[in-house]
Amino acid sequence: MDTRPAHPLQRLFNYARQYRPDVIKATVYSVLNKFFDILPEVLIGVAVDVVVNRQDSFLAKVGIADPKQQIVSLAVLTAVVWIAESLFEYLYNLKWRNLAQNLQHDLRMDAYRHVQQLDMAWFERNRSGNLLSVLNEDINQMERFLNGGANDLIQVFVGTLMVSGVFFALTSSLAVLALLPIPFILYGAFWFQNRLAPRYAAMREAAGALATRLSNNLSGIATVKAYTAEDFEAEHIRQGSDLYRARNAEAIRWSSAITPVIRVAILVGFTITLLYGGFMALNGEIGVGSYSVLVYLTQRLLWPMTRLADMTDLYQRSMASIERVLGLLHTPMEISYAGQALDTASVKGGLEFADVSFSYPGQNRPALSNLTLNIAAGETVAFVGGTGGGKSTLIKLLLRFHDPQQGCIRLDGQAITGLQLQDLRRAMGYVAQDTFLADASVAENIAYGSHDTPRDAVVAAAKAAEAHEFISHLPQGYDTQVGERGMKLSGGQRQRLALARAILKNPPILILDEATSAVDNETEAAIQRSLDRLVVGRTSLIIAHRLSTVRHAHCIHVLEHGRIVESGTHDGLLQRNGVYAALWRLQTGEREGALA
Template identity: 35%
Template sequence: MNSRTKKFLSYYKPYLGLFWADMACAFVVSAITLILPLCVRYITIYVLEASQPGALKKIYMMGAVMLALIAVHTVCDIFISYKGHRMGAMMESDMRSELFDHYQKLSFSFYDEHKTGQLMSRATNDILSLAELYHHGPEDIVISALKLIGALAILFTIDVKLTLIVFLFLPVMAVYACYLNKRMNAALRRTKERIGDINAQVEDTLAGIRVVKSFANEQVERQKFACANERFVQSRSEGYKSEAYFFEGMNAFTHLITTAVVVFGGAAIVGASLEMADLLTYILCVGILIEPIKRLVNFARLYQEGITGFDRFMDMLEIEPDIHDAKDAEELTDVRGHIAFRDVSFKYKEDYGHVLKHVTLDIQSGEYVAVVGPSGAGKSTLCSLIPRFYEVSEGTILLDGRDIRKIGLRSLRKHIGVVQQDVYLFAGSVLDNIRYGNMEATREEILEAAKQANAHEFIMELPHGYDTDIGQRGVKLSGGQKQRLSIARVFLKNPPILILDEATSALDNESERAVQDSLERLTRHRTTLVIAHRLSTVRNAQRIVVLTDSGIEEQGTHEQLLARSGVYANLHHMQLRM
């Protein structure tokens, strides 16, 4: 048994009691289905031989037995349909939760390479069909096996020659089914990939709908969507073609079996080697024999859909997080905020060039350091390495003398606050978005954080104050308002280390003044690392680090760097001329 099979079966473990109850009901349903034709045969014999004493009484008694069996059959069917389906849904939910948890463990590098729509498809469409497979799979196999074996046993006792004729069809059906199953599996996998492409296209377009409308490019997006949609239709058409050949071919075989039974059975009656009552029972049992064949055909479809989704699910789950806690990871306490880069180099992928080369930098506890330089020099990357959003390729980063790779990720990030230029706010209220900085904070603490971030006044002017819904990604707020909410989150988190990634570069002058004022309060008594595009915002930094493609080019205060007439001075003069 390979690892994926073990993983597939492991999801039954929490629901074994329900599973065995479902299997017991399936066994009872199969047994009753096989018994009923024998009851009919019993009644038919007494109808044909009605002259026997007490025949009518025996027929009524058997009718009562059949009614009782039908009642039990119905109760078991209801249990299978309700509880069995619920078990499948719970297992599907467990898988989706596991995948979601796994997504949260993966680093920025993973998300740099994968589209959100494709990832959503793995967590929704791919797992959706597994509920049916988990429920119907074992049930269909048990019911089909019991009915096939039982029906063939009954058929052999009635007429061996006729049963051998029926039996000849089965290997041909098996070969036919196996061949078309492979084609269906390939088509289903392509279809799931195409659905992922559609999800990615829709997510991309809707996320950027304001850009689309501002450039009047709705037609362009329609064409892109139509292309993805057409590819889906093509792949689905291939799947439907395979399914049509599969199901209609299997139906043709079942009709052939029935025809063979009627023709050869009728000939046997004429030849006086088969009784009418036996032929009636035989035809009923052939119907029972055909039903599990159809059930197995349906199982084949469920299996292909489910196992294709499971394979795609496992493809994601088997991606190991490239950033994780060390076995002996430490918890941070009494963080002072001394950060040291020791000969750090970094590149995003093995076949990419280095973004950072041999960077050595010491940032003292409580120091305010600005990182400036030309675009693409690696300023944001440098800061992303501190909370281990990416892992260093070479060298070491120390926090208070400890290698950050030996510190628990949650503990490390808990002590670092990040304010980015591209603010992300969640759909929900203002209060919920600020509380994201500390989920255990009281309302009073949230209000105080908002006041510190110069956000309280504009929040109170909103229709419902702190309970106002701000829309998807905070669409109902201005850029400056969103930025102040993100700063309020960090105030609430109250970390000893602060990273500001061009936090004011996209704001107008009035908003920038409000945000800058709140940032100055935020940076007090914290180790602060600021990435700046506009040099005017960092001229008061205790130290300015100039980063270029070659590494750290120069360091010093604003005045010292201007006096050197180096890279910083050139950048400063260029911005003055703009």
């Protein structure tokens, strides 16, 4: 059985099943346009035959005896041919371009939807800039090929068949000689194409790496400026751009050689027709009109093949891009979205971690090791400890950003791996340390994921998060655009909007991952007041470095190296005088020193 992967063009054709009728229509229009495009050369030969032979011309033999009527008939026929050619050129342009736009849109949306469903481990392995390159430039490259390249390839193939047919109908001996260069031209084009393929693939990879660097630097421009690292980062970009330029230059060296090679082959074919056909006409073996047709058709057949260079270049670039796009689209999902439906209203919020272990790829030490934990419904539980202890990993497993390699996590007694993933996440409200805000209005960000929410509910959530006051002072209030990633707002303002978003969602389970770590004392106090109201009646998991924010939790767990080393209330842990008490003394001592 052949296990070789399908050709990118075949994979694209399989993907675009719904557009096959459009592909067929566009192809028919391209073929008909080429048919009418070749006819004027034949009509020129017939006109020469009329002028030379008059009453003995080809048209006279088909019933038009008067030479003047013959010329008039040719003029009318020429007008019809040109109109038909123009009509089908319009139709194939319309069909191919609309097909390119529709397929581009579908491919981008399908790829993006698929990417959104991939597990977080995939995003950790792949660079965002490379992903953006695939979703933008690679899909645009495919669109450019369908816009013009597909029609060019079809017309070169059809034109070769049609002209060959005319040649053999007029004189088979000359046809064999005139068409002799074509196999060499096609072989040369494919030979160059095979050498261009890996070079264009390398070029697309370099483009993705460059896009990653640009995206990373622009997202961190404040840090770049603060550390006066502009020259350092510019050098990084220069290295990436140089690599891309080098990969491109290597492909250009090969693609630029195609046209000169093809032109030499064309010269051979045209010279054969001019000389051998001329001798045949002088010897009376073919008519002057036939000789004219052969000369013109040789030009029409061979000269467009100089465009094989551009066509091969565009085709190979597109195939490399299509391979990357469809490869992304067919990336397997390691975490399935399927499962048993879960009604959020029925969720009580009881959680159980049973002997859970998890390791990140490439890490020697497990992030969580045989962790067993029960959290009662409605209970507020805090997780504290040093960096790398496993706190955030525990939350990622609960949200199923990853699945544990060992053990099971249950919600109300059901394994979360058996639940529909989106239903599971709808039951949880997540407030992260690094708040994500969409490039939209304040109201749209609060109602993120609940877009049909009435404005009154949005305002009520903002008031509960103590965000209404600062929102009211914004230029357009709740309709103010927050900018990319909320850059027009302060860190504390972004965090309050994230909290308002969780309040509006009203989930049975609340997850707070360092929700107050990056704000000032006044904002922290405001957020803490909101949190105190928000956690009532729901299961709440709080990750915190500031121990003062979790003093009133029902239970505090201290994690070190993926294991729970202490558990208890704030007062109980202080009395134990262990790890938690040492952290508490360290933090309160730092504060006392700062105030002194």
